[in-house]
Amino acid sequence: MIKLKANYIITMNEKNEIIENGEVIFDKKIIKIGKNLEKNIKTIDLGENSVLMPGLINTHTHLEFSANQTTLIYGDFITWLNSVIAKRENLLADCKNNCYQNAITQMKKSGIVAFGEISSTGLDLDHLKNSDLKVIYFNEIIGSNPAAVDALYQDFLNRLKESEEYKSEKFIPSISIHSPYSVHPIVIKKVLDIAKQKNMVVSAHFMESKAEREWLDNNKGDFKIFFKQNLNQETAVTSAVEFLKQFEDVKTHFIHAVWANEEELQYISSINASIAHCPVSNRLLNTGLLNIERVKNLQIPYSVATDGLSSNYSLNLFKEIRSALLMHTGLHPKYLAKDLIKSVTKNAGEILNLNNGSIEVGKFADLISFKLPQCSNIEDLYLQIILHINEIEKMWINGEKIEI
DSSP states (O other): OEEEEEEEEEOOOTTOOEEEEEEEEESSBEEEEESSOOTTSOEEEOOTTEEEEEOEEEEEEOGGGTTOSSSSOOSSHHHHHHHHHHHHHHHHHHOOHHHHHHHHHHHHHTTEEEEEEEESSSTTHHHHTTOSSEEEEEEEEOBOOTTTHHHHHHHHHHHHHHHHTTOOSSEEEEEEEOOTTTBOHHHHHHHHHHHHHHTOOEEEEESOSHHHHHHHHHSOSHHHHHHHHHHOOOSOSSOHHHHHHTTTTSOEEEEEOTTOOHHHHHHHHHTTOEEEEOHHHHHHTTOOOOOHHHHHHTTOOEEEOOOOTTSOSOOOHHHHHHHHHHHOTTSOHHHHHHHHHHHTTHHHHHHTTOSOSSOOTTSBOOEEEEEOSSOOOGGGHHHHHHHHOSSOSEEEETTEEOOO
16 A cells, blocks of 8 residues: 655545645555545655646547647648648658657656547557556547448458457547548447447547538538548538437547537537547637537536647647636636646546546546645645646556656
8 A cells, every 4th residue: 555645635526625735545546535544554745835636637639640740731620631631641650669659758747647549540559558558549430431431340340359459457449430521320320339339438529620510511611622522522421410319328528519509519418428628729720619618507528638749739738728728718717727627637537437537535546746836725726736737746557656
């Protein structure tokens, strides 16, 4: 057993308790939280102005594209998408051992103990199957052209089967539907049937851009040109509502939802789905900003995630929630800070079906610690963390200390 003492313990429990000068005892899971615990266990004091909190969880990444730095074109969604298609093979080929390891190291240093990885090729499997961090490995299906969907579906099945060979407590294979505009409804049904049988969390991009909105609603806009040129396709394969209705009995994490309308948000709420908010990606692709106040009012759980380096400059989740704090100018910074910390801990753990995200008895001891530059008032603590912390000092996953 290990006993840690910190000036501030952020529990993220139901009462959002912060314990000053508190202690936590754990082995693989949390055993006790409080003050002056078990005198016979050696105490590791984390030092002055120290914070102990649940490890961060990044629910949405694309590590396959981690070779990108200045290759892809930002500022407009369709322009960016065309650059991804043009440069895809080169970027995938350029992301080798050091590329993946650098991405994982960056996440570790920023306190990420678990992440959801969207894998479209399976090239990342060898680099992630034995990762120190917990990985929810979303095998992605894509394909809207009826002439190609059978081959793409078979490739998906092969990748899913291979990933399941490495299933463990820290590596969890799952499924991703790319988007409503890029996957044929028949294939979606087949894939979701698998998810139901295996009780998997599903990820799906949804309403990321104005182009998607116009294409699904009216078969018009920038996607009309895109699909005609690339797939000789004149109309969308589904509507937004038809797409959403397929997820009624599946635990689903919808990504972006920037352009989701009121009816769609209410439906997402009614099926107990969740949303990933990727503010930096949305800003760089100029797609807009998720209305997180409306999402919260509809009781839709949301996480903040980095997306991949294909549409971000960093995988640092502290930087991401700082960006969210500064972008959502209509919300009080102190209260928003608390929600943002919750979004990358408790919310994210529940979204991905992980028994972590809070410091509570019985939860996995997935913990991080760091020091603030000075002491802080309790009511300002969440805000000060977001403003001042970029990297952590220590990390434990399943109670085991992880080198960072």
